[in-house]
Amino acid sequence: MSRFYLHQQIANGIIEDPDGTEVIDLAAARHEAILAARQLLANAILVGVTPIGRAFQITDEAGQALLTVPFRDALPPRFINVLDDTW
């Protein structure tokens, strides 16, 4: 298990992850970021506001940036395809 931090890039800065999360590897950390982005987007839609986040920057315990996960990657393509269907 390793500790990864999901720092959130927002329009005018960054919201730091103070505690980090213990997961097996970077792929698992990316999965956490995708789930978290979906929850943040869902809450913004529910409340009717523009989401403030744009991406998660995943870092390790030393603060080394490992991966950027844009929020748009959290939207399953099949959802968008369905919404785009003409009918």
Place this chain on the structure above:
Amino acid sequence: MPHPTQSFVRNGLLSVIDAAGYAAIGPHLEPVDLPKGTVLIEAGEPFTHAHFLNSGIGSIIVSTADSQRVEAGIFGREGLAGFGSLLGADRGPQTTMIQVEGEGYRVSIGALRNACQQSDSLRETLLRYVHVFISQTSYTSLSNVSQSVEGRLARWLLMCHDRVTGDDIALTHEFLSIMLAVQRPSVTTALHMIEGYGFIKARRSNITIVDRDALVDFADGMYGTPEAEYRRLIGPFG
């Protein structure tokens, strides 16, 4: 060891029962320290003791098989942990644990039941508390389906503020994520937003309430009704 006198106890239930009620339970109260993480009741395990808190915050949690955890309710110096024993149950599916350290008294289930048989004041006060607790969980369920994460966070912060002394609450993002049944980034973002409005100051494991009235407004009617029930039926609160 001499038991605490009624004027000394700060627990809201033990403070309001009549002298005869206190005489029935007082001799059975054992002082206990309640560090963060103390498990008072384990899911599925027999009830052995009830706990009356003088300080600190406890949490009643339900979990799925894959250990997704959600908080069903909180209690502090106004309440009692282990009231299932008063309702005829020998165990329950929830886990009860301490989330903000404090202290209080424990009493064996047998002694509590006996004391409740001796004193109408004690029994009725504790059962009214069960009613207030059910009101709290009812509002939690309303809040969970109708409010934004920020609104729910505002409500929970107010509920914690009622149960601590001063304006600082020692809460980790991890605990808040269980309280609100969301992932930690949702907690971090909601704290960022509420801090941006000037209602709180958030530090790594500490939240300071800056503008309580504004938080109440922001909670949009979801905070206050169970608290008013406590004041109406039991006594001072918050």
